[in-house]
Amino acid sequence: MRLDIILAGVGGQGILSIATVLGYAAVESGLQLKQAEVHGMSQRGGEVQSHLRISDKSIYSDLIPAGAADMILSVEPMESLRYLPFLSPEGWLVTNTTPFRNIDNYPELERVLEEVKRIPNHVAIDADAIAKEHSNSRGMNMVMVGAASVFISLEFEKLQNGIRYIFGRKGDEVVERNLATLQAGRAFAEHARTAAHR
């Protein structure tokens, strides 16, 4: 088993909480893990990426080789496209569709989404809207984890345990809300996969 995921977003969007949940699930499954993070200057509203590698064998490089990622999991649509050179031809692009506009020359959203749709294996999900529907306006990241869960060979239950682990301190209500958000993301992606393969 081997899973290479590029996590993408903008500084401050909290992609590391996604890495924490996936990482927790991997460790609980007895798997090896390497996760390269971005710290420092690029965090100030700049583009951020994290390379998450999970395997049942030794992992050498901390960085995912170009063309080898099984998935780009992005919390922002333009950022999902920035890392396409990493995506394997069979890999999945799973991205939030809500743009994060902190620059004047942000391209037209329609064009960005058109580019996303050109990728044969893609899921475009309005994670912000789904999170809001579940009264969890800050739960966009967990929608994305739920969407990703459809395409990766980590047990869903282990991801749920990851959520219990990171939100446990905040009480049962927060945990339940995030579990529901995770489930909603998963449901959306399951539907999208079926549609794509029809």
Added chain:
Amino acid sequence: MKNDTVLLLGDEAVAQGALDAGISGFYAYPGTPSTEIMEYAQTSRQAADGNVHRTWSANEKTALEAAIGMSYAGKRAMAMMKHVGLNVAADAFINAGLTGANGGLIVTVADDPSMHSSQNEQDSRFFGKFAMVPILEPSNQQEAYEMCFEGFELSERYDTPVLLRLTTRIAHSRAGVARSTPQGQHEITLPEDKRQFVLLPAIARKRYKTLLGRQDAFEQEAAESRFNRYFEGSDKRLGIIACGLAYNYVMENYQDEGCPHPLLKLSQYPIPRALVQRLVDECDAVLVVEDGMPVVEEQLRGLLNRGATVRGRMSGELPRDGELNPAIVRAALGFEAQPGGSVPEGIVPRPPALCAGCSHIDSMNAINAAIRDVYGDGRVFSDIGCYTLGALPPYNAINSCVDMGASITMAKGAADAGLTPAAAIIGDSTFTHSGMTALLDAVIDNTNMIVCILDNSTTAMTGGQYSHAYGRLEQICAGLGVDPDHIRTLRPTRKTHDEFVQIIKEEIEYEGVSVIIPQRECIQTQARRAKLAKQGA
């Protein structure tokens, strides 16, 4: 993953390794990518229980000197810094090679190839060679952890400081680390020779001979080190030397099948010549893969490159600058690139920017209005911190960023040359790091210049660490001899813009050293404090 395994960043693995190896003091100034070593120590229960020193120092030089002092007293100590921090601490570092160590002394330096968050990409292994001390360069987080044990032992065995070299990718990458049984701290034991640390010429000459005399032993240690490994290979058209993290990029391309070429994994220096000789003897050519500068490759080639066929960054198989990655190394190994997509047109970069509401924005606007818009662009010397982003649009406010503290000294030099007005912009933490002596120079000469100390009450750029300037700036400036009438403090906001501009204009009229202190807390640390207060309530 085993049960005794913890998930740690490379930086955290160093901190945990040092703690488990019985360290008594961490000394550091924040700097990406080294900051998390100290931050981990500061939140560690184990460090608190052991009363391990773990507060920040004013700069890398004071940090390393304090670590040398702790080593003198017989306890294990570590100084941590980013690569350019070692320039600041270089005087202490090179001379520590001569004084030697008493308690184990490790200098951990995190290099930043590709300059993700730095002014240059210098390779600290050059410094290690310069100081003639052993260098450890982990290839993964587990080795980073274990090298703290080995490093302290090596340091004590040979009475020498040891350089532990990290790069960004290992410092900021998380992996499972299996811990060893923690060891207790040392008791105070003074050096047997009470003049060992006195580098008077007569003593320094002796100490230098001692250091020279140890070089063979250092090399022998490297030859026998378990971190250096010679892997046999049947395809001898090529031999590979893979340094530190670069070993992973080589192996990524072979995986479980193993590397078909003879391979020397190099993680401890000085370079063990016997192992290199063996590789050169049995292979037609040697590829040197190292992250950073071609330190090993250059030595192997020599000035005239008349020996073995050596490939690497200098011959063009690998790029001369920038960080390595699996794809770059893949090409150097002769494999075709893996197919991948390309970035579509119209995907624009998202450069880092000052946060909305940041006090530096108000400072940049006032300085532009009072200086650039009146006298033209080119008179504002700046420094290292978030405010360096003032060089970018929409501000285009600053004209220099060279090294910590250089804003004040460069403004002084330009003022000495006759440039008026000449202004310096420096952050509060950068000021106490290296700006105070610069300001003293200006005071002594009564230089006609303006120094703006942007006081956001933290070391913001690296994530909000304690600033030594906190609550002391006016006192420090007055103590250095700045006329208190020309130390002007205000709270920079949109509302106080006119007042700020007026103050700068008044101080431009004053012939002498003026210090203006716009004072408003970093919005990031403010938000964090508010959150903590809420949680505590």
